[in-house]
Amino acid sequence: MEFNAPAGENLFDRAKIVGKSTPRIDGPLKVSGRAPYAAERHDVAANQAYGWIVGAGIAKGRIRAMDLDEARRAPGVIAIVAATEHEPVASSDFNYAPLFGGREVSHYHQAIAVVVAETFEQARAAAGLIRTSYTNGEGTFDLKKAAPGAPLASDRPSDSAKIGDFDAAFAAAPVKVDERYTTPDEAHAMMEPFATIAAWDGPKLTVWTSNQMIEWSRQALASILKMDADNIRVDSPYIGGGFGGKLFVRSDAVMAALGAKAAKRPVKIAMQRPLMFNNATHRHATMQRLRIGAERDGRIVAIGHENWSGNITGEAGENATLQTPKLYSGANRLIANHIAQLDLPEGNAMRAPGELPGHLALEVAMDELAEKLGMDPVELRIVNDTQGMVPGEPDTKLSDRNLTRCLREGADMFGWSKREARPGRSRKGRWLTGMGVAAGYRAAPTMKSGARVRMTDRGQLVVETDMTDIGTGTYTILAQTAAETMGLPLDAVRVELGDSSFPVSAGSGGQWGAASSTAGVYAACVALRRMIGEKLGFDADAATFDGGRATLGVESWSIRDAGALTAEDSMTFGEFKKDYDVGTYAGHFAEVKVDAYTGETYITRMLAVCDAGRILNPLSARSQVIGGMVMAAGAALTEDLHVDKRFGFFANHDLAGYEVPVHADIPHQECVFLDTLDPVSTPLKAKGVGELGICGPGAAVANAIYNATGIRVRDYPLTLDKYLDRLPAIA
Amino acid sequence: MRSFTYERAASPAEAARAVATTQGAKFIAGGTNLIDLMKLEIETPTHLVDVQDLGLDRVEETEEGGLRIGTFVSNTALSAHPRVREDYAVLTRAIQAGASGQLRNKASTGGNLLQRTRCAYFYDTNMPCNKRKPGDGCAAIDGFSRQLGVIGTSDSCIATYPGDMAVAMRALDAVVETVKPDGTARAIPVADFHRLWGDTPHIETALEPGEMITHVRLPTPLGGQHFYHKVRDRRSYAYALVSVAAVIQSDGTGRVAFGGVAPKPWRSEAADAQLPNGAAAVVRTAFADARPTEQNAFKIPLAERTLAGILAEMRS
Ligand SMILES: Cc1cc2nc3c(=O)[nH]c(=O)nc-3n(C[C@H](O)[C@H](O)[C@H](O)COP(=O)(O)OP(=O)(O)OC[C@H]3O[C@@H](n4cnc5c(N)ncnc54)[C@H](O)[C@@H]3O)c2cc1C
Ligand code: SF4
Secondary structure, eight states: OEEOSOOOSOGGGGOSSTTSOOOOTTHHHHHTTOSOOGGGOTTSSSSOEEEEEEEOSSSSEEEEEEEOHHHHHSTTEEEEEEGGGSOOOOOBTTBSSOSSOTTEEOSTTOEEEEEEESSHHHHHHHHTTOEEEEEEOOOOOOHHHHGGGOOBOOSOGGGSEEESOHHHHHHHOSEEEEEEEEEOBBOOOOSSOOEEEEEEETTEEEEEEOOSOHHHHHHHHHHHTTOOGGGEEEEOSOOSOOTTTTSSOOHHHHHHHHHHHHHTSOEEEEOOGGGTTTTSOBBOOEEEEEEEEEOTTSOEEEEEEEEEEEETTSSSOOOTTTTHHHHBOOSEEEEEEEEEEOOSSOBOOOSSTTHHHHHHHHHHHHHHHHHHHTOOHHHHHHHTBOTTSBTTBTTOEESOOOHHHHHHHHHHHHTGGGOOSSTTOOEETTEEEEEEEEEEEEEOOOOOEEEEEEEOTTSOEEEEESOOOSSSOHHHHHHHHHHHHHTOOGGGEEEEESBTTSOOOOOSOTTTHHHHHHHHHHHHHHHHHHHHHHHHTSOTTTSEEETTEEEETTEEEEGGGGOSEEEEEEEEEOGGGGGEEOEEEEEEEEEEEEETTTOOEEEEEEEEEEEOBBOSOHHHHHHHHHHHHHHHHHHHHTOOBOEETTTTEESOOSTTTSOOOOGGGOOEEEEEEOOOOOTTTOTTOBOOOTTGGGSSHHHHHHHHHHHHHSOOOOBSSOOGGGTGGGSOOOO | OOOOEEEEOSSHHHHHHHHHHSTTEEEESSOTTHHHHHHTTSSOOSEEEEOTTSSOOOEEEOTTSOEEEETTOBHHHHHHOHHHHHHOHHHHHHHHTSSOHHHHHHOBHHHHHTOOOOOTTTTOTTSOBTTTSTTSOBSSTTSOOTTSOSSSOOSSOOOOOOOSHHHHHHHHTOEEEEEOTTSOEEEEEHHHHBOOOTTOTTOOBSOOTTOEEEEEEEOSOOOSEEEEEEEOSSSSSSOOSEEEEEEEOTTSOEEEEEESSSSSOBOOHHHHHTGGGOHHHHHHHHTTTOOOOTTTTTHHHHHHHHHHHHHHHHHO
16 A cells, blocks of 8 residues: 555544543563563473673774683583684674674674573583784874864765855854853663674574564575575564664674574574673764854744764764754754764664754753843744745645644643742752753654464454554554454454564654654555455445444444455555655743752753654553653763763763763653654654654753753753752851 | 682681682672672682671661661661661661662661772773772773862772761761681771772771671660751662761761762761851861862762752751
8 A cells, every 4th residue: 555645634623532541452471471582492492502792892903712622621612603714694684893803803893702501500601711802093083173173074965055145144143152062972782782692594594682673684684694684583572662773683693693603503602791782883073162142022033053973884873953944933054964884883763863962052052042132042932933934945745744732731730830940040958950841853764564463263353564563552552553443442462563574664763653653554554454344345445443343324344344355555654744744843832940059950840741643552651752752861960971082982881970860860750742643754644753852852841951050051961970060159 | 701610608707708718809888899899700709608697787876876787687677667767867867869779678887888990991891990900090080080088088089988877877987897817807987998099009998918897786765856868860779969868966067078079978076066157168178188080070069059958957
């Protein structure tokens, strides 16, 4: 099915199941520990051996020698696959640094060996006996040093753009902000590490793994292992968090496959946590410069956003400018995205790549501008809302955009009018209190997505698609969509996900998953309805499906009477969408208290008002948004991969050193969805929310800290050492 | 992790003897620190002697009105003990500011005193570290040192003793009781228990090989108001950037010990004497010989501000 024109009124506008808060259908399995995650799939292959990955001990250079003898003799060891004895694996479209590298080391903790043994403990112990010597190479690890020479991003022309005469307009603007901001490298730090069980059956390889994008990963494994993709099966029904870190095949899958081949047995690997930070991908650090010039009434006349980041590829990086062309008006514009080559571990997508750090800078710059204008920061954003157009893209239409409503309604709900506008003036005892606001924008892309639906002769429906549920609630929204479309109760639907033997879906990434995969299931269900209609002799497209029956005029059929049927289809998205900017929008609010003595920050309240089209399941959508807000709080306050610029690695590579928020950091959070529909997005008029929730709250926290203290810190995370010396004098 | 053998000793002296006479042996209590370090092969004991069956899991009253805490008393039990809450509140607060509920259930009193530093390079066996491998060099001194020590450190090592409980114990002048492999007992004031690193950062305490902690003794209660303020980057489950344990009397005199700044809980009687003169005077005295790095110099003003906050609370 092709979605080739904006959706008109359809069955989802009368929905009974879609759009209603629905507890996760996989919830009971998860809370009772019966949802098997990759490393727990003891039943899928008999005789599993255990693999332990050895990571490189240097960032750049060459392996001189690996002494494997003692390890090979260690108890229980079945096989060792080591870089000095093995061809480097090939690359793929989804990774740059080889996932098993040969003698050349391209980043710290790159996999250089896997030890396979009878038990996990034996594999780990034997790995400790491998002695590796290196010749150190020279590497570039310091973004600040590399940035001045970094070229403009070449891979995406939209990454740099000039509209009007930015320099002249900025120079002439009566009120302006010109500030620089930095954001650090960040880790996905998902609960479940990379994990894979791999088994060979002749030329055929199966990997039971934890991965967001099944088809990408099947193709990537085929490239990396130089084999036919048709001989590979990837299965990933449950995923303990990914945040973009599991968009791609990583070394767990590759080393398990190589280990299993060498051991002639299925091999299981769960990556040890200390390797998860340098072996994995990460979010790239950024340096950003924001220049915004405005008239005295607040209207922006010039807006410039320059960004510098680095990557091992010298490409892609973290494009923090993404949201800037979308959020605010202004006739004269400058966007420039520079990318340096660095020899740190490979950077790649992490939840709202580009936008998370972009908002941390842009939305603080807007706060700074509001202060210079003497204007309320909510009003400043509303005055500069693009109102019906995408700045600099006169031919692009907006699908449905309600940013101003998000900000206004949010301000009302949050009690914004009680905010003391003068910074550093609200003190109760030792506490300085403040409020902050930020706008949020995240694109709402859709991607082709397929599904198969099988109706059993008992009238049960089974949905099969290689779509993944990364904790987001996909199982439930797909069941809701199928139940709604087929007119069946929710409990008549079973959903099977994550298996590459199922039809290819959009997968989970870029907040496109929910909108795309529900559309794909809808397409398959429409095909099934037509098969039922053909079988029973009615026009399915004209009929209403409800309560297990199809009704057309005065006639009605039990759909069970059609017997067992299987339909398969994909939703593709037509050219017409290219004429539109389809985005999601939010107003984010935060309140903090800061200890006037120590500078410790406590977030006390957070609110997100979101505009994301039809909300398929408000319960799980809320979880997505508040999860994003937690992650944004971490980005604002604590999360920071410390680059050791001498050794070229992230030094704090465990969960004690890399501080994600804990419960005590997270206060009362509220999330409100505007009741909007976006007919341009999909037949369900729905968009994603999983990344919208992280776009903006961090800046709202930063602005609240400023409002509380009168101290502006522009280098994230906002740890107290960065402003201690500017806190009020102590008696 | 290397494979190892394991035994449960029947008496403290036997345990001490077993550790002293078995090559590569160590005690194990809750295991919350030791096992983590063994997984990373930072510790590679070949034999573990478990101290859990030695009846050292009780808190007893001493004749002079203090408390005697068995080494295997858990952090949870110690912090919740009615006498501790009543008379040694600084200790309750310090313990509860540490780790997490689950860890405190497992963590023992003796093990907590002996927990090792959290320097990131100590934790990465690819990195040079004098504490892990004497003579290897120190990766932290010119590296990522934000969390590390500002005083009492050396050119060999700038790590901290990272714990909380001992900081309160230092303010209380607790005494560590031990038994040696030959069966003799001795008492070591907490003040002398942790060593400064000097040229031998791998030697961290006054304990001799095989010497086992049996108890920690708290002297008679000090009265006064008790404070423990632990400043960290997140609100729980993080080590201190700086912590301040203070017991302050109504006349403004008292005691103050600092955590997260040195190889040991940092307290000096001379600094205590400055308490009536305010936080700046105390910190100036206590940190007179500080040698911070660029990354952790903030700890000194932070210590002052944290203490000032406590003194302000005391006044109000
Ligand atoms: C994630 C995490 C967070 C933490 N956060 C904090 C924190 O915020 N603040 C804090 O203070 N602590 C914190 N800790 C540390 C925790 O308090 C210690 O791990 C714990 O107290 C150690 O006690 P244990 O009984 O488990 O010791 P073990 O791990 O069993 O032993 C530790 C050491 O003591 C030795 N030992 C044990 N008993 C004796 C004895 N009787 N005589 C001689 N030697 C002995 C062992 O040989 C070993 O070397 C944290 C730990 C973890 C894992
Ligand atoms: S500070 Fe101490 S523990 Fe850290 S690397 Fe240096 S010697 Fe090792």
